[in-house]
Amino acid sequence: SSELTQDPAVSVALGQTVRITCQGDSLRSYFASWYQQKTGQAPLLVIDGQNNRPSGIPDRFSGSSSGNTVSLTITGAQAEDEADYYCNSRDSSGNPTYVFGTGTKVTVL
Amino acid sequence: EVQLVESGGDLIQPGRSLRLSCATSGFTFDDYAMHWVRQAPGQGLEWVSGISWNSAYIAYGDSVKGRFIISRDNAKNSLHLQMNSLRPEDTAFYYCAKDTTYYHSSAYDSWGQGTLVTVSS
Numbered sequence: 001s002s003e004l005t006q007d008p009a010v011s012v013a014l015g016q017t018v019r020i021t022c023q024g025d026s027l028r029s030y031f032a033s034w035y036q037q038k039t040g041q042a043p044l045l046v047i048d049g050q051n052n053r054p055s056g057i058p059d060r061f062s063g064s065s066s067g068n069t070v071s072l073t074i075t076g077a078q079a080e081d082e083a084d085y086y087c088n089s090r091d092s093s094g095n096p097t098y099v100f101g102t103g104t105k106v107t108v109l
Numbered sequence: 110e111v112q113l114v115e116s117g118g119d120l121i122q123p124g125r126s127l128r129l130s131c132a133t134s135g136f137t138f139d140d141y142a143m144h145w146v147r148q149a150p151g152q153g154l155e156w157v158s159g160i161s162w163n164s165a166y167i168a169y170g171d172s173v174k175g176r177f178i179i180s181r182d183n184a185k186n187s188l189h190l191q192m193n194s195l196r197p198e199d200t201a202f203y204y205c206a207k208d209t210t211y212y213h214s215s216a217y218d219s220w221g222q223g224t225l226v227t228v229s230s
Contacts (some may be wrong), residue, residue: 033216035154041156042204042223043146048216083227086154096168096213100146100154 004032004101005107012077020072022087022101032070032089034063035100043086047072059083074106075100083109111135111219113205118224121160126197131188131221133157139163139183143210144217145190147201157203158190162211172198202226 004024007070008081012018022032031049038044060075070089074081087101117173120210130144145157158169165178178191188205202225206217 031215035217037154040192042220043206043217044217044220045209045216048209048218049214066124084153088156088217089153090213096166097160097170097193098144098156098159098213098215100156103153 003097004088004089006085006101008102008106009105009107011109013073014079015076016073017073018077020059020069020085020104020106021075022072022089023100024092024101025068026089026090026099027065027068027070027093029092030090032063032065032073032087034061034070035086035088035105036083037086038083046085049089067102077108079090079108082106111207111221113207113221115203115205115221115224118203118226120229121195122221122230123196123228125160126191126193127195127206127226129190129192129203129205129224129226133186133188133205133207136207136219138181138186138192142166143181143188144208145179145188146204146217146220147199148164148204149198150225151203152201155201157211159208160188161213166213168213170195192226195226197228200226200228 034047035043051063185197202223207219
């Protein structure tokens with residue numbers, strides 16, 4: 001199975017912009033989604049495979065892709081954005097299996 | 110309001126079996142694929158299994174293939190995970206998640222609160 005690699009942790013000053021990246025060979029062929037998970041809570045979809053935001057997700061969250069890398073950008077980070085973020089995409093094996101990224105802890109300073 | 114409620118988590122010995130269930134409401138269940146995702150305490154998310162709206166397409170992660178069986182009952186709006194030959198490394202919170210499409214995708218827009226499975230002697 002393929003792997004999706006993320007930086008373990010990033011920090012951002014309140015109101016500034018942070019980009020979280022996810023790298024993997026399967027991303028050259030398949031879309032990725034992004035999830036936010038706060039401590040003790042279930043994950044929350046923030047960007048779907050079409051780089052769309054589900055209803056209720058602030059427009060400061062955006063997604064993009066290039067080659068084997070997908071990115072989640074938070075423009076004007078807020079204190080409530082402090083959380084773990086995971087990408088998810090289809091495995092490159094050819095079967096409809098999926099793999100989550102290793103996760104990035106975002107700290108808002 | 111979409112609701113997903115998992116049940117069936119327990120403390121269980123290695124080698125035994127356990128069946129998880131996910132009761133759903135607030136959406137047309139048989140319009141969507143469903144998934145199980147797990148998370149070991151303090152660790153990241155791991156996709157476990159997915160099933161299409163009509164059960165025609167089923168897939169498993171490598172770590173559970175051959176041991177776990179996913180199923181759904183569209184008449185009862187419920188999702189299940191039969192877990193056999195459990196191992197200590199299966200210890201995790203197990204989440205039920207609703208796909209955004211009828212087939213499979215990487216986008217899961219509703220999640221339950223999870224049920225804890227602890228495999229230990």
